[in-house]
Structure formats: structure tokens, C-alpha cells
Amino acid sequence: MEIYDYVTDSAGNHITADDIVWMLQACVDAGLKTCYDKIDTITKTGDYTLQVKLKQNVVGAFETILTSTYVVSKAAYEADGNDFATQIVSTAPYIVTEFTAGSTMTIEKRDDYWQKPELIPAGNAANVDKITYHVITEASQAGIALETGELDGFMSLDPNTATQFVGNSTFSMIDTPYINGYQMFFSGDPSRTITDDVNLRQAICYAIDVDGLITGVFAGYGSKMHDSAANTAMGYLEKWEDEEYYPYDPEKAKELLAQSNYNGEELVLLAGSNSTMQRLTQMIQGYLAQVGITVKLNLADPALLTSIRLDGSQYDMFINTVGGDWLSDHWATRYDMNAYATGDACARHDEVLADMLYSTWTEDGFTEENIDAVHNYIKDNMYGFGMVQPSNIDIWRSDIGLTETVRTSKGSINWAASVYSE
Structure with a gap:
């Protein structure tokens, strides 16, 4: 694998192959997912290149390993000293500015995001400056939050709550097959x-x-x-x-x-x-x-x-x-x-x-x-x-100006990457 030679995390650390090797090995040692069980060796081959050898040639295993591994700099992780329990440093186009466990998380667009605009895939675009996510596990409360305007949209709304919004022009709704059964x-x-x-x-x-x-x-x-x-x-x-x-x-x-x-x-x-x-x-x-x-x-x-x-x-x-x-x-x-x-x-x-x-x-x-x-x-x-x-049901207020939906790999709307009118 070869990575870009200009990647930086949100703490300003330059990312090299050493960081990828360290992160992959940490995932293997921790047994985070079954896909890491299939890794035999991880070897740095250059400043920005590395080799991952699998124990066996399993269909889809390499892709799963790639999409399951988040890029974190070793320097930022060690400097934190608390396993990122109270802050998050990442290479993503957003940073976390507020977080309350089990309640809310606010992310804001980075001014110093490393990737060149022309090389950013549609699914990784940052088209919203600031998003606050709310965790609402009670279906009826989710419906109330949408009706009162507390929320602009909801991912994977409970079907029984979604029925109350059918035919309501104030809201737009899409249902697609979910990847889990x-x-x-x-x-x-x-x-x-x-x-x-x-x-x-x-x-x-x-x-x-x-x-x-x-x-x-x-x-x-x-x-x-x-x-x-x-x-x-x-x-x-x-x-x-x-x-x-x-x-x-x-x-x-x-x-x-x-x-x-x-x-x-x-x-x-x-x-x-x-x-x-x-x-x-x-x-x-x-x-x-x-x-x-x-x-x-x-x-x-x-x-x-x-x-x-x-x-x-x-x-x-x-x-x-x-x-x-x-x-x-x-x-x-x-x-x-x-x-x-x-x-x-x-x-x-x-x-x-x-x-x-x-x-x-x-x-x-x-x-x-x-x-x-x-x-x-x-x-x-x-x-x-x-x-x-x-069905995966996503709903949003029609007045937020959503003109083109971009999906996550799980089927839900990617609110950050979707396109909005001015």
C-alpha cells in the first residue's frame, strides 16, 4: 500500500507509514474485529509504503481491513495518554468540538484539512460547516424532536414513528433496504x-x-x-x-x-x-x-x-x-x-x-x-x-435545502457529504 505523503491529523502531526503500521498492529493486538485475525504480518517498506500479508486469501478480507482501520497518528495517541477518552484526533475533514457521552456530538469543518479538493470522493466531501448529532433512543421522542424543529433530520427512524410523517410536505423521507437483517x-x-x-x-x-x-x-x-x-x-x-x-x-x-x-x-x-x-x-x-x-x-x-x-x-x-x-x-x-x-x-x-x-x-x-x-x-x-x-428510513425537514443525497456504506444519508442549495 502507498499513502499520500502530505497527510496530517487535526493536531498537526504528519502521517507516515509508521503510523499505519502501528495502528494496524494495535488493531491486531486488541482483536478489535474478526478481519484483523486474518493478518499475518505488517511491514514498513518505505516512508509512505507498507505491506500487509494475510494468512489466507479470503474474498473481501483485504477491503474489510482497509475500511475498518482509522488513521490515527501514534504521536497524538501517545501524547493524549488517555486512549482519546476525552478528545479525538483524526485525519478526517471534521474535528469534534463538543461531546457528551450518550447524548450529543458536534463536529466542525477543519480549515486545515490535508486532501486536495479535486481528490476528495463524493462520499468524503465536507459540505456542511457544523453538525450536531443527538442520540435519541426512544422512538416517540425522535418524532417529537423532528416536529418541534429541534432536529433537522434523523437517521434510521423507527418505522412506527415514520408513519406519522407520511404525506407531510414539511418533511422529506427516503426508505431503502438496510444492509443488516x-x-x-x-x-x-x-x-x-x-x-x-x-x-x-x-x-x-x-x-x-x-x-x-x-x-x-x-x-x-x-x-x-x-x-x-x-x-x-x-x-x-x-x-x-x-x-x-x-x-x-x-x-x-x-x-x-x-x-x-x-x-x-x-x-x-x-x-x-x-x-x-x-x-x-x-x-x-x-x-x-x-x-x-x-x-x-x-x-x-x-x-x-x-x-x-x-x-x-x-x-x-x-x-x-x-x-x-x-x-x-x-x-x-x-x-x-x-x-x-x-x-x-x-x-x-x-x-x-x-x-x-x-x-x-x-x-x-x-x-x-x-x-x-x-x-x-x-x-x-x-x-x-x-x-x-x-427498510432504512431517513427523514429531514424540507426547508434545509437538501438537493442531492449521498449515502454512507450502511445505506443512511451522509449528511456532511450531501449537497444543499445556498
Whole structure:
């Protein structure tokens, strides 16, 4: 890799290959994401060049590493001495001028941004001088803030709140497919009876009315999934949309349940505690009760969820929202038995699936035939059930003069890079 020789951070530090090597190695040492697990060596080859060698040739892995790594100067990080807990120094076109954890963050355009205007991509443009972001987790409060003018726009508005703005000329709204889906993953830990009971896992899927979830939880803003990965992932096969994928069939669910080892015991469903997850899990609990499956909800706050989500002994089912730019990203995050100390993301050790994944990840192996084989293996064994791919709803006041929207890689509007009238 070669970097520009005139990059500076917001503290005035000149960025060289030493900074990139240091940052990459810090990410590897900290195990920040599974993509860093794939790095073998990081070597400086010149003042502005470096080489990153991967352990294996995995489709999309190098791109994921690049887009996951933020450029920070080693000098600024060491001078701070507090892991940037109270300030942020970066190479971005904005600086953070105000920050209150869990509440607000204000960014302002840098006068000394290093990149030449003609080389700035549309997605990195700084077309707004100052933006203040507000964290509002309660859907109704978000609606009130928009109506009162406290907010000019909102990213990923709750569908049930968005419905109140339909037809209101004061606001403009766009909904697009989100890159993450709402999926149910099943424990692979030996201590849970569901681990070795494919009939029970399949019965659960047939018992869930996904159309009902889309209407009842997402106000119609969403679509049925046909894989545990969203259809925006590179490598996703369009033909899956026409295949049968666990349609709502309570009688089929009861038939499979009778063939399973389930004896009426309470199954634990783990999920987050936000309002969407509360509605979603309560509906699923109701659907499963109708076919004779008893479910206990464990709706955990973010800290607790993070601490137990990889421990399959803590649950039978886990609802998560997992995306991935590539199918290989999604598979690595969820199904690689060597990804975590406990196995895959649900503590499963499936060597057959691991071999299939590894052969598919290569440039030569990332073929439609191999991709389809992995899809069918996961679907038949029902390790992960894709339920709803929600719409991403962005809304803004029409009087802010937004004339051209620019999207982030996640699908939401990039408010800083979008174009506005004078």
C-alpha cells in the first residue's frame, strides 16, 4: 500500500507509514474485529509504503481491513495518554468540538484539512460547516424532536414513528433496504438441547409469521429474508428469492416438534433491550406459544449483551442484526468455528461447515456453486434464520435545502457529504 505523503491529523502531526503500521498492529493486538485475525504480518517498506500479508486469501478480507482501520497518528495517541477518552484526533475533514457521552456530538469543518479538493470522493466531501448529532433512543421522542424543529433530520427512524410523517410536505423521507437483517441464531453449545435438535430448530422457524413481524414491528417497512445474510451482501444469489425459505406453517411446525426431543422445557431467547427488540421478541414468543413452545425472554442491556453473546450456554436462541459487505464477512462473523475462543458466534464447532467456508473464501472458490452449497447447508441445518430485512428510513425537514443525497456504506444519508442549495 502507498499513502499520500502530505497527510496530517487535526493536531498537526504528519502521517507516515509508521503510523499505519502501528495502528494496524494495535488493531491486531486488541482483536478489535474478526478481519484483523486474518493478518499475518505488517511491514514498513518505505516512508509512505507498507505491506500487509494475510494468512489466507479470503474474498473481501483485504477491503474489510482497509475500511475498518482509522488513521490515527501514534504521536497524538501517545501524547493524549488517555486512549482519546476525552478528545479525538483524526485525519478526517471534521474535528469534534463538543461531546457528551450518550447524548450529543458536534463536529466542525477543519480549515486545515490535508486532501486536495479535486481528490476528495463524493462520499468524503465536507459540505456542511457544523453538525450536531443527538442520540435519541426512544422512538416517540425522535418524532417529537423532528416536529418541534429541534432536529433537522434523523437517521434510521423507527418505522412506527415514520408513519406519522407520511404525506407531510414539511418533511422529506427516503426508505431503502438496510444492509443488516434481523436474524435468529441458535446455540451450538453442548449444554443446550437445541444444539443437536435440527427438528426443533426448524419447527421454530416454521412457527414464526415473518409477514406478521413486518406489519406488527416494522409498520410494513421491511421484506422477508431468504438467507441469514441480507440481500445487499456481495455474492448473494438472486435465485434464493424464489426458493421456499421456512414459510409460516404452524402445522408443519407442530409436526417437526413432535419429531424433536422437545418436552415442554423453557427455551431462552436472548436479545437487546431496545423498543424494536422488545416488540419483536414478544411477537415471536407469542407465535411459538401457539405451537406449544415455551420461551423465556432475556432482553439484555448493551453491556450485558456484549459479555454473553458469544457464550452459547446462556441461551437457546439469539436475535441479532448482522450484516457484511460480502457474504464471506457475514459467514466469518457468524459461522467460523475458529473465529472465537468459544467456537463460532454461537459456540458451535462444525468442521464440515468450516471446510466449506474456507474453500469458498478463496478467489477461485467464491463461485455460485460453492456459495449455494454453504447457503443450503446453513438453511438445512438451521443455524441461522433470516427473518426481516428492514427498510432504512431517513427523514429531514424540507426547508434545509437538501438537493442531492449521498449515502454512507450502511445505506443512511451522509449528511456532511450531501449537497444543499445556498
